[in-house]
Amino acid sequence: MGLLSAGTPLSWDDTKKVADHIRSHGITQFLHIWDRLKDKNGDELLWGDEIEYMVVVLDNKTKNAKLSLRQTEILTKLNSIVNNLSLETEDSIAIPTFHPEYGRYMLESTPGSPFTGSITDLLSVEKNMRYRRTLARKYLKPNEIPLTLTSFPRLGSPGQFTEPYHDPHGAVSSHSLFLPEQITNPHARFPTLTANIRRRRGSKVAINLPIFIDEKTPRPFIDPTIPWDRSIYAEDPEAKNGAALPDHIYMDAMGFGMGCCCLQLTYQACNVSDARRLYDGLIPIGPIMLALTAGSPIWRGFLSDVDCRWNVVAGSVDDRTVEERGLKPLEHDRFKIPKSRYDSVDLYISEHWRNRPEYNDQPVVIDPCIYNRLRQHGLDDLLSKHIAHLFIRDPLVVFSETIDQDDKESSDHFENIQSTNWQTLRFKPPPPKSPIGWRVEFRSMEVQMTDYENAAYAVFITLLSRAILSFNLNFYIPISKVDENMSRAQGRGASQSEKFYFRKDVCPGGRSPKSSGSSSPVDESRPKDRKMRNCFPPPEIPENGVPQGPVEEEYSEMTIHEIINGKGDSYPGLLGLIWAYIDTLDVSQQELSKIHSYLDLIRRRANAGSLLTPATWVRNFVRTHPAYAHDSVVTQEINYDLIVAVDEIERGVRNVSDLLPEDYTGGEADGGSTSP
Template identity: 50%
Template sequence: MGLLSQGSPLSWEETKRHADHVRRHGILQFLHIYHAVKDRHKDVLKWGDEVEYMLVSFDHENKKVQLVLSGEEVLETLQEKGERTNPNHPTLWRPEYGSYMIEGTPGQPYGGTMSEFNTVEDNMRKRRKEATSLLEENQAVCTITSFPRLGCPGFTLPEYKPNPVEGGASKSLFFPDEAINKHPRFSTLTRNIRHRRGEKVVINVPIFKDKNTPSPFIEAFPEDDEAARASKPDHIYMDAMGFGMGNCCLQVTFQACSISEARYLYDQLATICPIVMALSAASPFYRGYVSDIDCRWGVISASVDDRTREERGLEPLKNNNYRISKSRYDSIDSYLSECGEKYNDINLTIDKEIYEQLLQEGIDHLLAQHVAHLFIRDPLTLFEEKIHLDDANESDHFENIQSTNWQTMRFKPPPPNSDIGWRVEFRPMEVQLTDFENSAYVVFVVLLTRVILSYKLDFLIPLSKVDENMKVAQKRDAVLQGMFYFRKDICKGGNAVVDGCGKAQNSSELPPEEYTLMSIDTIINGKEGVFPGLIPILNSYLENMEVDVDTRCSILNYLKLIKKRASGELMTVAKWMREFIANHPDYKQDSVITDEMNYSLILKCNQIANELCECPELLGSSFRKVKYSGSKPDSSN
C-alpha cells in the first residue's frame, strides 16, 4: 500500500496548502538519491513477492460468509511473534486498506540462484499457516481478489451500516468506514480523494446479461441524487475507495544490478502486464452481482480517481493546472529506456518546471519526464510531523507522490543511505486461490526477467497499443477471446539466441509492421511461423541452466499451469468462479449472487486452497499434495 507514516493526518485543505512544498522537496529528495547512487553497479539479483489476504468467517448454520474486521489485531500478533522477536523470521506482515486484509511477504528477499524458485511456495504456505493459526474457529485466510458481496448489507463481521452522510471518510451508500484499516493513512486517503475530486468516486462495472437479468438493468437510488446521477444503466454502481483498494492482488519486486538495467526491465515488463493480468483473471463479481469483466483493474483505477471535473476535461481549466488523461491508478505513460523512446506515443502531461530542473541537474530526458509526469499529482495524505524533513537523508515527500501513483509498473529508486539497489515492481496480477498458483505466476514473471536480461529480448511496442491491451485484458474470458498487440520479433533483429526465434537477420530486413494482434495462447505457447512463445523460450533457458532435479520439477509444474491457462485447457479463477455460480442450485440466471451462493463459493475456495478437495478444471494434475491443513477446522470440512 506504499508509505505508512505515523502522526497527525491533515485535512485535504491543509494538505493542499502544503502541496507545492511536498513537490518541491520531493524533487530535492529524489535528486539527492539519484546523485548518490546513479553510478551504482553490480547489485545482485534479489526479488520478493507480496500476497494480500482476506479474513473470512463462515456461518455454517445460516450458510453465510462475512469479512472479519480483525486485520489490525491479527497483524499486531503476527508482527510480535515474527519480526519483532526474530529479525530473520521467514515472513513479514504489513497492513492493507481493508480492516479485513493483511499483506504477507518473505522475511528476506530471494536471491539469484535457481534453487530459490523451489522455496517460494513453501514460504507462501508458511504465511497462510501463520495467519490461520491466529483465527477463531470457522474463520479462514483467503486469497481471493474480490469478495463477491463486498458492499452488500451485512458483509462484515461485526456488521456495520454505511455512513453516507458528511463526516464519514467515504460517504458510501454501501461500504462502512469500519471496514477501512484504522491506520490514519487509509481513512485520510479515502476522505482526501473525495474532497480533492469534489464528489464521491464513481465506479460503473458492466453487468453480465444472463437469461433472466433485467434489460435494461437499472438500480434506483431515490434518496441519493449523487448516486442517481452517477450510476449507469446496465452497470453495477459502486461509490467508495474500498471497492477497489479493498480487493487483493499479487505483486513482485526485483532489484536490478544498475539503474539502466532497472529501466530496461521496467519497459519490457510493461508490455507483459496486460498479458499476465488476463492470465491471472480472478474477479468477476462485484457488490453481489455477476459482472461482464474478469479483472479488478478498472474498478481499482476508478476507486482512487481524485481528478477534478476540470482535470477530467468536463469543465474548462480554471482552478487546476492540467488536463489529466488517467486516474493515478493506471497503466504507465512513458518508457524509461533509450530503446523505448521511439515507442513513447502517448501524449505526456508533465510539470515543465520540474522537468527543466531535473534536466539542469544532469538527469536525462526520459527519466526527467517520467518524474515530472508523476509530480503533476498532488499529495493525498500528509502528516503534521512530516512537513519539514532533511532532504539529504529522508525521502518521505518523494515517496508521498511516488507511492500514490499506482501504475502497472513502478520504478523504485533506492531508499536514502541504504544498501538496497534500483528496483522495479510488477503490479497487475490478480491473486489466486492457492499457494501453488500464486507461486506459479511469481516464478513465471521472475524467470521471464532472467530470460529478458540473458537473451536481451525486446517486447517493446507503441505504448498506446499496451493501453489498448490493458482494456482488452479486463474483459470477460479475455485469456481465450481477446487479441493483443505483441511484438513479432523479440530477439533484437532475429538473433538466434533461443530455439524458435528464427534465423539471424539484419534489422533492416524486418517487415515494417513490428507487431501484430495475437491470442494469449500464441504469446505464451507459441505458434509456428508466427511467434516462438514465452514458455518455449523459458524452457530453452532452463535447459541451458544447471538446475537440481527437484527445482526443475517445481518450475516445470508452474510453467505447465501457465501454459494450460493460456491454452484454455485449464480455467482462470474468474472463469471457474463464473461456472461455479452458474451451476449453483440457487442461481436464477439473473446475475444476482445471494448470501448462500457466496457462502458456497468461498467455502469451496477455502477447501481448494487448503487441499481439502480436488479442482482439476482449475489446477489440472500439476497440484502437489502437501500434508497439512492451513485452516481452522469446521463442521463443513
C-alpha cells in the same frame, strides 16, 4: 501500501497549501538519491513477492460468509509470533513479514527478507508462501480463513457482509451508500486518503461495471439494491443524478478498489540502466498477465461482464477534478489528465537504442518546471519526463509533524507522490541510507486462490525477467497498444476470446532462442550458471544503425495462447524464451521437474481453455449453483458456498480439474512439507 508514518493528517485544504512544498522537496530528495546512487552497479538479483489476503468469517448457522474486521488484533498477534520466531532461527527469509492494507479485513505478507538469485530460493517461494498462509491460518479464530481472492463477491451488498456489522450511514470518509466507515484500516492514512480523494475530486468516485446479462437479468437493469433516495451526505443524490448507469454495477468508494487483493513482484536490478530496461520489457507483459490471472467476476453481489479488478481500482482512487478529467475547460487546475493515478504506465524509460521514440506515442502530461529542473540537474529526457509525469499529482495525505524534513536523509516527500501513483509497473529508486539498489515492481497480476498458482506466476515472471535481461529481448510496441491491451484484458473470458497486440520479432538480430536449440543467442561455450545472474554485458550496438522500418509492421494481434506458447517458427512464445533461458542454467533433474510443474500451469491456463482462469471458474460455479436464478445476482447462500469451495480448493480437499492440474493436492508442487 508502504510504511505507515504516524501523526496528525492535514485537512484537504491544508494539504493543498503544502502540495508545492511536498513536490519540490520530493524532487530534491530524489536528486540526492540520484547523485549518490546513479552509478551504483553490481547489485545482485534480489526479489520478493507480496501476497494480499482477505480474512473471511464463516457463519455456518446462517450460511453467511463475511469479512472479518479484526485486522488490528490479527496483525498484533502475527507480528508478536514472528518476533518470537526470529529469536529461534537465523534463516531470515523464512521469517515472514505481515503488513496492514487498506481494507480492515486485509493482510499482506512478504518474505522476511528478499530471495536471492539462487535456484533453491526460486523454488522455495511456494513453501515460503504456504508457510506465511499457514501461520496466518493458525492464529486466526477457528471460523476465520485467510483467502487469496481478488475481490470479495458481496462487498457492499445489502445486509451483513462484515463481522461485526456496521451500517454505511456512518461512512464519514467516503460518504458511500454501500460501505461502512469501519471497512477501512483505522490508521489515519487510510480514512484521510479516502476523504481527500473525494474532496479533491469534488464528488464521490463513480465506478460502473457492465453487468453480465444472463437469461433472467431484468432489462434495463436498474439496481434495486441502491438506496437511491438516501439523504445523509451531500453526495447522496449523485447516484440518481447520473453517477449510477443502467445495466451497470455502480460503486462509489475507494474501498471497492483498494479493498482488492493482488500479487506483486519486485526485482532488484544490477544498475539503473538495467532497471530501466527491465521496466520497459515488462510493460507490454502487464496486460497479458492481467488477462491470464483474471480472478474477479463478481462485484457488490452481481456477476459482471468483466473478469478483473483493474478498472475498479483505477476508478476507486480517481481524484481528478472535472477540469482535469476534461469535462470543463481548465480554469483552476493546471492540467487535463487522461488517466487516474492508478492505471497503466504511460512512458517507456530505457535509453537503449531499441526504445524508439515512436513507442512513446501517448501524450504524457508533465510538470514543466519539474522537468526543467531535472534536466538542468543533468538527468536525461526520459527519466525526467517519467518523474515530472508522476509529479503532476497532488499529495493526498500529509502529516503536520513531517512537513519539514532533511532532504538528504529522507525520501518521504518523494515517496508520498511516487507511492500514490499506482501503476502497472513501478520504478523504485533506492531508499536513502540503505544498501538496496534500483528496483522494478510488477503490479498487474490478480492474486490466485492457491499458493501453488501464486508461486507458479512468481516463478514465471522471475524467469521471464531474467530472459529479458540476459537475451536483451525486445517487447516494445507503442504504448497506445499496451493501453488498448489493458482494456481488452479485463473483458469476460479475455484470455480465451481476445487478441492482444504483441511484438512479432522479440529476439535480437532475429535469432530466436530455442530450448536446447542451436540458434540460441547465448554463448554455448560458456559454463552454465548456478544462479540467476543479475549483471549482463552492455547490450549490443546495432551493426547497421537503428532500424527504421514502420513500427506498425513490428507487431500483430495474437491470442494469449500464441503469446505464451508461441506462434509459428519465428516467435517461440514467452515460455519458449523462458525454457531457452533455463538451458543456460545449471539445474538438477529434480529442480527441472519442479520448474516444469509451475510453467505447465501457465501453459495450460494459456492454451485456449485446458485450464480455466479463476474468474471463469468462479463464474461457472455461480451459474451452475442450484440456487442461482440466472438473474446475475450472487446471493448470500451462493457466496457462502463459493467461499467454502475456495477454501477447500486451497486446502486440497476439493478436486477442481478444470482449474488446477489433476495432481494438485494442497501440498507443495514436489510434495514437500509446509513448514520452512
